[in-house]
Amino acid sequence: MIEFPISLTYQHRVIFTDGVFDQENNVLAEVLTLVPAVLRQRARVLIFVDEGLIEADPALPGHISGWFVRRTGMFDLRAAPVPVPGGESCKNDWNQVHQIWSTIHDAGLDRHSYVLVLGGGAVLDLVGLAAATAHRGIRLVRLPTTTLSQGDGGVGVKNGVNYFGKKNWVGTFSIPFAVINDVRFLDHLPLAEKRSGYIEAVKVALIRDATFFEEMAANVTAMQDFEPAMLRRVIERSxxxxxxxxxxxxxxxxxxxxxxxxxGHWVAHKLEQMTHFAVSHGEAVALGIAVDLIYANLAGMLAGPVCERILQLLEDLGFKLWHPALLQSVSTEEKRLLVLQGLEEFREHLGGALCITLVIDIGQAVEVREMDEKLVRRAIEKLQARALAADVALSL
Ligand SMILES: NC(=O)c1ccc[n+]([C@@H]2O[C@H](COP(=O)([O-])OP(=O)(O)OC[C@H]3O[C@@H](n4cnc5c(N)ncnc54)[C@H](O)[C@@H]3O)[C@@H](O)[C@H]2O)c1
Ligand SMILES: [Zn+2]
Known part of the structure; x- marks a missing residue:
């Protein structure tokens, strides 16, 4: 055997700014000049933009081009910003990957160039996959434009698209060259999308940071009102x-x-798939967290009042904690809950051994190697009963 270790050190950069394409804002220029150009004077740049963002802010592509025009001597913008259909459906259409590869190819990008992508998590995942595989990887600068992607997906190191009807079945681990979080993009987000990102903040607080959880609980009104300072704080901490x-x-x-x-994601991924993504990722994660919290409570691992307090916070933040698909059976003959297949798929995704994170107190997580299916059903039924009781209370 001939054996050598290969170690590489990456820099994972997440930069926070306000108005990245304001003429005077130089954050992006600093990022794009971190690595000295070796091949040419001006780095080649190509920009993909989520169509949902363009619809919400039609002036944006012009602003982007204007920013680059002002820096023509520094960067070689190879084409006007390229629109990419937004939302989960773009991850279900392999042609999109091909389309992005073609655009990269036609623009003459190479491994010393930069792909910039502005968009929600779905567009970041799609363009990220195409950029990571074109020429075995072109530097990627992500500019996430949703609360969820600024606080979670966009700052991670994964990309991927859905395949065989399964979430993120094709994808790579690939550390972006940089992530630029510009809170101003969120001005244009519909409220439901704005709220969606809160769930990943609550999730990471539940497993890692009780103080952050308490901070959110104490500022729930500011969060409901999306007060800019609180929104910014939640995203940055998340x-x-x-x-x-x-x-x-x-x-x-x-x-x-x-x-x-x-x-909370084993239920979430399955629910998204079962509802053909009608339930958004954020909504699905809220439901998945609720199921796993009640499960932990029924298993004697999480105190009832703590469990209820967390569920209440999720509801106060505007998450609906019930969806009928949770109780859908596999078929009329097979009464097993379809959502339980999410456990097998999660196991496959993990590479063989099941490992589910459960919360035993705010800020404290444990891992379990199996889930009791009967208890999962009871947890789901309890969630339903809780929702029904709330409906009755509302109608009284
Ligand atoms: N790679 C990872 O590590 C990772 C982690 C978490 C989530 N994700 C993925 O992220 C995706 C969800 O991302 P998301 O919640 O950001 O939603 P999304 O990408 O589906 O976007 C939601 C909608 O908002 C629109 N949009 C985006 N930015 C906008 C803006 N500023 N103004 C107005 N509209 C805008 C989009 O066009 C889309 O219609 C899922 O596919 C999920 O699997 C990936
Ligand atoms: Zn998530």
Whole structure:
């Protein structure tokens, strides 16, 4: 055997700014000049933009082009910003990957160029996959434009699209060259999307940071009103906790089977798939967290009042904690809950051994190697009963 270790050090950069394409804002220019140009004077740049963002802010592509025009001597913008259909459906259409590859190819990008992507988590995942595989990897600068992607997905090290009807079945681990979080993009987000990102902040607080949880609980009204300072704080802390876990948790490329950041996600991924993504990722994670919290409570691992307090916070933040698909059977003959297949799929995703993160107190997580299916059903039924009781209370 001939054996050599290969170690590489990456820098994972997440930069916070306000108005990245304001003419005077130089954050992006600093990022794009971090690495001295070796091949040519001006770095080649190509920009993909989520169509949902363009619809919400039609002037944006012009602003972007204007920013680059002002810096023509520094950068070679190879084409006008390229629109990409937004939302989960873009991850279900392999042609999109091909389309992005073609655009990169036609623009003459190489491994010394930069792909910039502005968008929600779905567009970041799609363009990220295409950029990571074109020429075996072109530097990627992500500019997440949803609360969820600024606080979680966009600051991570994964990309991927859905395949065989399964979430993120094709994808790579690939550390972006930089992530630029510009809170101003969120001005244009519909409220439901704005709220969606809160769930990943609550999730990471539940498994890592009780103080952050208490901070959110104490500022729930400011969060409901999306007060800019609180929104910014929630995103920054959520991003920081996610990035810290990835960078210092010892397993950035998920070679082991523990996935604490996927707390609540085994149900969530399955629900998204079962509802053909009518339930958004954020909504699905809220439901998944609720099921796993009640499960932990029924299993005697989480105190009832703590469980209820967390569920209440989720509801106060505007998450609906019931969806009928949770009780859908596999078929009329097979009464097993379809959502339980999410456990097998999660196991497959982890690479063989099941490892589910459960919360035993605010800020404290444990890993379990199996889930009791009867208890999962009871947890779901309890969630339903809770929702029904709330409906009755409302109608009284
Ligand atoms: N790679 C990872 O580590 C990781 C982690 C978590 C989530 N994700 C993925 O992220 C995706 C969810 O991302 P998301 O919640 O950001 O939603 P999304 O990307 O589906 O976007 C939601 C909608 O908002 C629109 N939009 C985006 N930015 C906008 C803006 N500023 N103003 C107005 N509209 C805007 C989009 O066009 C889309 O219609 C899922 O596919 C999930 O699997 C990936
Ligand atoms: Zn998530």
């Amino acid at each position: 991003a920081e906790l996610h990035v810290r876990h990835i960078a210092t948790g010892g397993d950035p490329f998920e070679l082991g089977s523990a996935r604490p950041l996927d707390f």
